[in-house]
Amino acid sequence: MTDLITIDSDNFDAMASVMGMQISNKENKNTLSRIRVVKKAIKGETSLNGRKTTIDVVPSGWYSIEDADKKYIYAETISIRPFLQRFMYQKYDSNISNYVKTIMSDNINVDLKDNMGTFNCGKPSGYIEDFNSLPEGTKEIIRQVKRTRVLFGEATLSKAITEKGDSASVKSVPFIWEIDTKEGYKNLGMLFNELSKMRRLPMQHTVTIHTDEREGSTGSYFVPNYVLDKKSNIAITDDDQNTFREFMSYIDRHNTWVSTEWDKNNKEETSPGIANEFIDIDATQ
Numbered sequence: 640m641t642d643l644i645t646i647d648s649d650n651f652d653a654m655a656s657v658m659g660m661q662i663s664n665k666e667n668k669n670t671l672s673r674i675r676v677v678k679k680a681i682k683g684e685t686s687l688n689g690r691k692t693t694i695d696v697v698p699s700g701w702y703s704i705e706d707a708d709k710k711y712i713y714a715e716t717i718s719i720r721p722f723l724q725r726f727m728y729q730k731y732d733s734n735i736s737n738y739v740k741t742i743m744s745d746n747i748n749v750d751l752k753d754n755m756g757t758f759n760c761g762k763p764s765g766y767i768e769d770f771n772s773l774p775e776g777t778k779e780i781i782r783q784v785k786r787t788r789v790l791f792g793e794a795t796l797s798k799a800i801t802e803k804g805d806s807a808s809v810k811s812v813p814f815i816w817e818i819d820t821k822e823g824y825k826n827l828g829m830l831f832n833e834l835s836k837m838r839r840l841p842m843q844h845t846v847t848i849h850t851d852e853r854e855g856s857t858g859s860y861f862v863p864n865y866v867l868d869k870k871s872n873i874a875i876t877d878d879d880q881n882t883f884r885e886f887m888s889y890i891d892r893h894n895t896w897v898s899t900e901w902d903k904n905n906k907e908e909t910s911p912g913i914a915n916e917f918i919d920i921d922a923t924q
Contacts, residue, residue: 670889672705672809674794674816676850676861677713681802696804700850700861704794704814712807714799716849719814720873721792721841722883724831725890727751728760729819730783742894743789754897756904760784785819788827791886792816792841813882815889822853823863830865837869842879844871 683696697703697713706712725743728751732739739760741751750758758764762784763777770778793811801807818824834841845868850861 671791671815672794672812674717674719674790674814674848675703676863677701677703678860681713683802683804697800697802699859700852702848702850704796704809704812706807706809706812710801712796712799712801712809714796716847718795718797719790719792719816719846719848720794720811720844721790721830721846722879722886723791723841724827725789725791727787727789728753728762728784729787729817730760730780730785740893740897742897743890747786752897752901754900754904756901786824787817787819788824790814790816790818790827791889793882813885818863820862826862826864830867833867840875842875842883843873844868845873 677697677699680695680699681697682693684691685694698715701713701715702717703711703713704717725745726747727741727743729738729740731737732755739753739755741753741758741760744751750764752758753760755761760783761780763781767773770781773781792814794814795810795812797808797810799807799809818827830846831841834844847866847868849864849866851864852859852861
């Protein structure tokens with residue numbers, strides 16, 4: 640680090656270290672707007688023939704995102720401009736009322752450290768032919784842990800509403816979107832495969848995201864899907880370069896936080912790949 644003699648305002652972490660500043664290792668908080676699928680309709684009241692009637696102001700299956708004032712707005716579809724993707728595992732731990740998360744990686748087929756001091760949020764590595772032969776505890780962990788595709792990009796909502804039904808809009812807001820449903824994970828993976836075959840960078844295109852309704856054993860649910868504008872050819876600007884660096888910095892901060900927590904909580908010195916080299920877990924289970 641003593642070789643760093645040029646001040647670089649775009650590399651805060653390195654410069655802060657040289658300048659003797661302490662960098663917080665806390666998890667990223669509210670620096671990017673989050674895209675989510677609305678699972679439960681938001682109700683409201685209206686007057687009909689002089690009587691109050693409850694209606695769905697925001698239906699299930701719409702998307703939500705935060706605006707510049709950190710207030711949620713909603714739309715049936717969102718136009719996104721994806722910049723990059725990463726992969727991680729996560730699960731909700733009721734014992735701590737919070738999520739356990741791994742580092743974000745460009746490869747999901749490796750063991751990933753998590754903030755509880757284990758790997759893959761406790762999910763065993765590899766592939767197994769007979770899922771039913773596993774102990775119930777192991778099967779339950781596998782069910783709880785979500786393989787997650789994390790998208791970063793800019794979102795535009797031209798026909799959005801607030802939870803009260805008032806008109807709203809946002810343009811080119813930087814977002815993070817964690818997609819952890821099996822079908823949604825697969826669908827958005829097809830987007831990047833499609834762009835790769837075209838030999839196109841994600842940020843050169845706009846993508847309209849919507850949801851498809853599915854019927855399950857406990858009722859209907861909604862799966863993210865997309866329509867790619869193959870004709871768009873967006874020029875990459877200096878602002879895009881800065882936004883891309885901000886996304887990469889976000890990932891670095893997240894991974895630093897997870898790695899620091901892993902170091903504090905780790906009780907094992909061996910990788911789960913060693914402990915589980917004879918256990919093959921089917922990632923589709």
